Amino acid sequence: MTTTITLTDGSTEDAPVPAEKRDDSSPLLDIKDLRISFTTATGTVEAVRGVDLTVYPGQSVAIVGESGSGKSTTAHAIIDLLPGTGKVTGGSITFGGRELVGLKRREVEDLRGREIGLVPQDPMSNLNPVWRIGTQIDEALVANGFQGSKAERTARVAELLGEAGLPDAARRARQFPHEFSGGMRQRALIAIGLASRPKLLIADEPTSALDVTVQKKILDHLEGLTAELGTAVLFITHDLGLAAERAEHLVVMYKGKVVESGPALQILKDPQHEYTKRLVASAPSLASRRIQSAHARGTEAEDLLAEHADESATAAPDVVVAKDLTKVFHIRGSRPGAHTDFTAVDSIDFALPKGRTLALVGESGSGKSTAANMVLGLLEPTSGTVQFDGKDVATMSAKEQFALRRRVQPVFQNPYGSLDPTYSIFRSIEEPLALHRVGDRKSREKRVRELLDMVSLPQATMRRFPNELSGGQRQRIAIARALALKPEVLVLDEAVSALDVLVQAQILTLLNDLQAELGLSFLFITHDLAVVRQIADLVAVMKDGRIVEHATTDEVFDNPQQEYTRDLLAAIPGASLEIGA
């Protein structure tokens, strides 16, 4: 499979028809002044406010923006799949010269799949769990007028799955979605999207739910496949690095408007709009080459950097030491008595020095979260020890362990899930204080105010509820709650993975500042190497329950020793782009 693609300069904003290649071709998709509104209880909300977008046959275009920017809404409007009360209120969408706004239901149904395919965002929820994979692809064939017997269709389904890069496709087609990994499901979804050879494929964050290495493989494959078939691709993504790497032409959206559009590299090198500049500056995948930018906040932060550079990380005493840590899970088998042992964490050693950040990096299933849970005392190690300030946690009395919880606090990935929706923000932050009987009600309230200041949220926030806050604000609350008991160690389990890039950058900066201010030690669990470079001093790369590489961040990035680490580094989107060169 060839994956190389020449980065031709696409159209620019002023001259929508590119000079050389596409002189004679008319646009495949042409969106003009598109407006989309949602009706809510409080009135009409305009989500898309005058968007212009052009895609030529065979071209790849990416819409980049944060959540709520209207990028997905725009894409879904093309095939009339707006959720809920969403409605196109103005403008036009023409596809191959045909107006799509106001088409009848049947006409749109004919268009979907056959002319315009969709690869949706989350592979876990986008396949119907009750039907076989093959059946779900077969449906797409039947619906789009594939002529052929059942046997021919079955053969075609296997062909399509194989084409999407799934080995052993004929057997796989008879399996159910839950028997597939995330990457495999995404391949199945790609097979569905391309089943009827559409002229345009809308790829809505097709890989944002996947591990980086899987992401890279799938995007490479998709790129090769669409290039071969001559399919135009409309990417929707929040990741500027990924967009620039995968698309010829970028469209940056912000609050329902296109703020900038043009050839991908040009936008990256020379962003014009204020928002694009911020986006370029904080894209983690791009920042990995300019690590200091996130740190460089005033002289204080620079001092910290200098200090980091000078000192070898081992100089500080270790707060948390894991020795030979192992966790084995028993998995129930198909018959009574038949069970298998699964070693999630396989005798790993690591040490977290005081005031430093150790990143545990790995793909899903590598055992990094299991390790974190053992450090937190939420899981009991099968063997090996976790030492805290030189004392084995396992030998501590229940009372000592309770006291230990004050000193080690977690922040989890999903701020939507980790805050109780029925608790006010005040109650959420106060709970650990009340639980550990710290102070009286009055002093606790003072502490909550203090904590809100610390995470840069207005104090009035404490009377509100989680559903009134954005993802970034919620994660700040989760951090404030973790800091309530003045812990020494924070275990951050994918704490920024669910956030938009700009918010992610803010939270990382906040964590960085807090570390300098309070002398915290971070155990940072992540799958995202790009983020690691921005925050970590030490890196431990995990694979299949083992630590395959353990060194300082610079060493790992500049001189990776293991093949696996190199794969991970190469998979960071945008890694191959040379910006500012």
Place this chain on the structure above:
Amino acid sequence: MLWYLGRRLLQVIPVFIGATLLLYALVFLRPGDPVAALGGERGLPEAVQQQIRAQFHLDQPFFVQYLYFLKGIFTFDLGNTFTGRPVSEVVADALPITFQLAIMALLIETVFGIGFGLFAGLRKGKLFDSTVLVLSLLLIALPTFVTGLVLQIVVGVQLDWLPVTAGRDPDVVSLLMPAVVLATTSFAQILRLTRTSVIENVTADFVRTARAKGLSRGRVVNRHVLRNSLIPVVTFIGVDLGNLMTGSIVTEGIFNINGVGGTLFDAISRGESVTIVTMSTVIVLVYIVANLLVDLLYAVLDPRIRYA
């Protein structure tokens, strides 16, 4: 799968012993002497009472009585009721009618409940949906004897469409009205359950994907919305089958049907422990089997569930 089936079937044994023992103990402990009550106002001569007690082993200690009952079960000879009919015959007479009634009610509530629920769920917030929601609430709130009597008067007497009561050896037509009455509450519940489930599934990501594939609206609803929505409904139906068996006591009373309900009621008032326990045990067994079937059906509907 076979392991699972075997294990589930093995569970029947302790449930059977537990249920019969418990029921037997309850009947044993009930106050009053059923034999003494047989003679009514005048009472029976002491000698006759003794003879009856001996015949039904009522002069024996509790566990001996219970063992006699078990022996009767396994030798298919449960003895006679006080009136002289074999217990097995009484049970065999009553069961099929109740069973037929329960199945009819089940069909009515499933077909209409799922149908209306689907329709309402797809038109969430529209007139049909709101109307059906209010009406279903009303149906849940109405006790069976009210709906039963109202239907008897309106459909049976005034319109004269269906027989007012079922009587002996009822046919399908005369069981129709009781079945409707029996199904009412569950129908409303299935409707609401289906509606909620459909509303949830309509906005599911995989439904959007199905639409994006180019499937027609009908196919999307059939293959992706309805089937997924049925999973919680099936669970409810399993539990409900048991309720239909026992819940028919009131309905059978209203429509004068000689099913399990009526027979059980008579047996309880006469204190015929063997009849009570046998009848109740049969209901318990039906309940167990129905739930096993539902669990198996569940695995058919949702391939993620594999029994091991």
